[in-house]
Amino acid sequence: MSGHSTFDPKNPALKWFEARLPILGLAHSSFVAYPTPKNLNYWWTFGAILSMMLGVQIITGIVLVMHYTPHVDMAFNSVEHIMRDVNYGWLIRYMHANGASMFFIAVYVHIFRGVYYGSYKDPREVLWILGVVIFLLMMATGFMGYVLPWGQMSLWGAIVITNLFSAIPFVGEAVTTWLWGGFAVDNPTLNRFFSLHYLLPFMIAGVVGLHVWALHVSGQNNPTGVEVKSSSDTVPFTPYATVKDAFGMVCFLIFFAWFLFYVPNYLGHADNYIPANPLSTPAHIVPEWYFLPFYAILRAIPDKLGGVIAMFAAIVVLFFLPWLDTSKVRSARYRPLYRQFFWVLLAVCLGLGYIGAMPPEGWYIVIGRLLTAYYFLHFLVILPLLGFIEKPLPLPASITEAVLAKNGAAKPAVGA
Amino acid sequence: MATPSVVEPTRRDFLYIATGAVAAVGGAAAVWPFIAQMNPDASTLALASTDVNIGAIAEGSAITIKWRGKPVFIRHRTPKEIEDAKAVPMADLIDQDARNPNLTGDNTQATDAHRAAEGKENWIIMIGTCTHLGCVPIGQSGNFGGWFCPCHGSHYDTAGRIRQGPAPENLHIPPYQFTNDTTIRIG
Numbered sequence: 001m002s003g004h005s006t007f008d009p010k011n012p013a014l015k016w017f018e019a020r021l022p023i024l025g026l027a028h029s030s031f032v033a034y035p036t037p038k039n040l041n042y043w044w045t046f047g048a049i050l051s052m053m054l055g056v057q058i059i060t061g062i063v064l065v066m067h068y069t070p071h072v073d074m075a076f077n078s079v080e081h082i083m084r085d086v087n088y089g090w091l092i093r094y095m096h097a098n099g100a101s102m103f104f105i106a107v108y109v110h111i112f113r114g115v116y117y118g119s120y121k122d123p124r125e126v127l128w129i130l131g132v133v134i135f136l137l138m139m140a141t142g143f144m145g146y147v148l149p150w151g152q153m154s155l156w157g158a159i160v161i162t163n164l165f166s167a168i169p170f171v172g173e174a175v176t177t178w179l180w181g182g183f184a185v186d187n188p189t190l191n192r193f194f195s196l197h198y199l200l201p202f203m204i205a206g207v208v209g210l211h212v213w214a215l216h217v218s219g220q221n222n223p224t225g226v227e228v229k230s231s232s233d234t235v236p237f238t239p240y241a242t243v244k245d246a247f248g249m250v251c252f253l254i255f256f257a258w259f260l261f262y263v264p265n266y267l268g269h270a271d272n273y274i275p276a277n278p279l280s281t282p283a284h285i286v287p288e289w290y291f292l293p294f295y296a297i298l299r300a301i302p303d304k305l306g307g308v309i310a311m312f313a314a315i316v317v318l319f320f321l322p323w324l325d326t327s328k329v330r331s332a333r334y335r336p337l338y339r340q341f342f343w344v345l346l347a348v349c350l351g352l353g354y355i356g357a358m359p360p361e362g363w364y365i366v367i368g369r370l371l372t373a374y375y376f377l378h379f380l381v382i383l384p385l386l387g388f389i390e391k392p393l394p395l396p397a398s399i400t401e402a403v404l405a406k407n408g409a410a411k412p413a414v415g416a
Numbered sequence: 417m418a419t420p421s422v423v424e425p426t427r428r429d430f431l432y433i434a435t436g437a438v439a440a441v442g443g444a445a446a447v448w449p450f451i452a453q454m455n456p457d458a459s460t461l462a463l464a465s466t467d468v469n470i471g472a473i474a475e476g477s478a479i480t481i482k483w484r485g486k487p488v489f490i491r492h493r494t495p496k497e498i499e500d501a502k503a504v505p506m507a508d509l510i511d512q513d514a515r516n517p518n519l520t521g522d523n524t525q526a527t528d529a530h531r532a533a534e535g536k537e538n539w540i541i542m543i544g545t546c547t548h549l550g551c552v553p554i555g556q557s558g559n560f561g562g563w564f565c566p567c568h569g570s571h572y573d574t575a576g577r578i579r580q581g582p583a584p585e586n587l588h589i590p591p592y593q594f595t596n597d598t599t600i601r602i603g
Contacts, residue, residue, distance in 0.1 A: 156551065160567060163550035178451075182460045184485030184545075192454065279480050279487045279544075281551040283566050299568055304548055304584045360569045 006033050030216055035234035036241045037222035039403050043117075044220070045248025046110040052249050053103040054208065058201050060096040061145075068148065070194035072187045075150035076275045094264040100142050101267045102256045104290035107135060115321075116342055118330030119221040125322040127214040130207055132318045137204045139291070139315075144197040146288055150190060151272035156285045158185045158193070164298075167305040184278060224402045225330025226395055233399040284359060292356030293349050299360050300372040310372065317379045324379055326387025334393040338386055345378050460484075465603030467595070470539070478555055480544055483602045487544035487552050488590055489563075490600070493574065498537055500561060501528040501575035509586075510578050516589040526586055531575040533594070541600065542576045543590050548583035563587070 007025035009015050018024055067086050069078040082089035111131070114120055120128035147158045162179050166172040181188030219228055228234055235241075259266065267289055271282045287295050297314050301307035317324070332339040348371050355368040396402035466483050470490055473479055478491035506512060506525060514530035524530065533539040544552050551567035558564030559580060560573035570581030577586040592602045 156567075160549040160551065163548070166550075177456060178454050180456075181454055182456045182485055186460075186485045188457070188460065278485060279482060279552065281566060285551070285567055299582075302582055304582055307582065 030212075030237075031242070032236065032238040034216065034237040034241075035219075035228070035231065036237050037220055037228055037233060037399055038235045038240075039222050039224065039399050040220065040241070040244070041223055042244070042248055043109070043113040044222075045245045046106050046113065047215075048245035049106045049249055049252045050103070050110060051208065052252075053099060053106055054201065054204060056099045057096060057103060058205070060092050060099060061198070061201065063092050064096055065198065070148065070191055072150060072190055072276070075148060075190060079149045091260075094260050096145075097268065098256065098259045098264060100145060101259070101288075101290065102252070103138065104142065106252065107138060108290075111135070112346060114221075115345075116332045117221055117223060118225050118325070118327075118332070120322045121325065121330050122322070123218045124214075124221065127211060127218060128322055129319055130211040130214055132315070134204055134207050134211060135318075136315065137200055137207065141197060141200040141204065142288065142290065144193040144200070146272075147190065147193050148197060149272060150276045152274045152276055152282050153269045153272040153285065155185060155276035155278065156281055157287055158189065160285065161287075162189070164308045164311075167308040169305070186278075221330060222399060223331060223333060224396055224399055225334065226397075226399055226402070229398045230400070286357055289353070289357070292354075293352035294356075296352040296356035296368050297372045297375065299356070300365070300368040314375060317376070321379065321383075325383045326385075327390065327392070328387070329392040329395065334395055335386075335390060336393060337390040341378065341382055341386065345375075348374050348378070465601055467599055467601050469599055471598035475538070480552075481602075483543075483590060488602055489540070489542050489544040489555065489576075489587075491540050491555070493532070493538050493540055495538075497561065497574035498528065498532070501531070501573055501577075504528075504573060504575075504577075508579070510580075511585045513586070514589070515586045517591045518589065518593070526575075526577055528575045531577065531586070531589065536594070540576060541589060541592055541602070542587040544587070546570055546583055547578065547585040547587065548581070553587070 007018070007022075007028035009018055009024065014024065064082065067078065067082045067089060069075060079093070082093050084090075086092075114128065114131070143157070143161055147154045162176055162185060165179060166176045168175055177183065179189070180186065181192060222228075269286070271285075274282075286292065294311050294314055298307045298311040301310045327335060327338065329335055332342050352368070352371045352375065355364055355371060358364040360368075396405065463484055466481065468479075468481055468490065470479075470492075473490065473492045475492050476494045478489055480487045480489055482488070506527070509526055512526050514524045514526045516524070516530055518534065519530055529537065531540060533541060546553050546565040546567065548565065548568055548570050551565050553563035553565040553570070553572060555563055558571035560571050562574040562576060562579075563572040564570070565572075565581070565583065568582050570583035571579050572583075572587055573579050575586075576589075578584070590602050592600050595601050
């Protein structure tokens, strides 16, 4: 998207069109001629996988809307109607419901890849921030989508999450009444969630456009974290990255298909097949799995406003990550201490997810608090200090040198 | 032509600012209906009051009715529950406000008398929404024999006062009145 296009059509009709709207040249320079670092590994295919999942969600979602009724008296039955009566309705709904989970699995891999290889550092801060914005939009979309089937988990999830805003001092109650359009989560709430659930994916698509734009301005990071220095460090996007991304997408689709056809309800909750009842809370309510770490942080703080602040702070801290990490070295490959703290952070996030799924009692509360404290300690204390304490390993002079050193070292091993 | 050393505001500067100000007010006025439409509509506001017959509720039992989309607990308390609630010193309470809009007068301390129906201390009528994040607490459970919220572990006593857990306030009491001995009007 930056620089002069090398696209040079021979066909006179294309030439005529290109002179008037150079969109083919834009596509060519972005996805064909675009130079990608030659050492990208499979963790870099998750960007393409995420684009694919956004497409899957938008297409299946538009189809589901053709059969769904956003009204408290009819929503639950209309979803059952999709499952039982609509041609291939079961397939399309399971694709959409499991697709949301797959989308979050892919985004978490994508985020942790960026964290491991330092992809958020200068000059990619805006690229990273746009990514966090997409993550927030995904969370809002996922939450509102889960409300639409109007089962027990839909309703009580909506009640608990919207009540988070009642913790705001002075105006909390007015804000929740405004969000609900009433004195409780009811039909007006379902209607507006439906409207916004349809809108937000297109906003995500827009921010993804900005994300890709920013990516193509700064160029991709790579496993060494060393910037591209010459054309020998890169290969053209097509066919190299295109084919690698396509292979990654196919492998991910196999994983998706396994959930879709063998355990389509594994990631959901049985309680959501009970119609919503505003007079009875299920004994154990938990959000969708992808919110569990944040839910654990919310519950770790024994104060309503404090819990809500901590939960939002857990996401807000990600916006500041490019400045909290003081190390000049990007990739964890050359950061012996950071590499260990990375795996601890990953374990802590998984631990928080586990605690979020457990009832708030006994040891679960204590462990939840310790993990929450560590999560913030990692970003606010460990990362800033590590840049000063850690002695990084020597960096390769270029990507080419790193690639040759690796392959050169492998050769004698084969002969031996 | 000499350049003035101090730039005086001109009539054109005034026009820019005045035009900008009118545009800002106009923009805000145009946004207002789009924000206000999300507040409760006339039909939601019209569901204001509900009459409930409580004659059939035996001592030690309770019913839950729906008012404005929310559950309302109506409990016929046992003498033991009343004694338990009365025995709690004010200093033990997390929230010392009765959260009772039916109280007249300046004293709104969360005593049992201020929580129960006026002059009918065996009746307690409360909105059954946990003041933490809005789940419906379960009756006759928890560490204080009152209500327990399963979502995040808030314990309420037999007068619906928060005693332990993340909820910040006592269970709220809706506006209500006894229209006769066996009927209450909520709202």
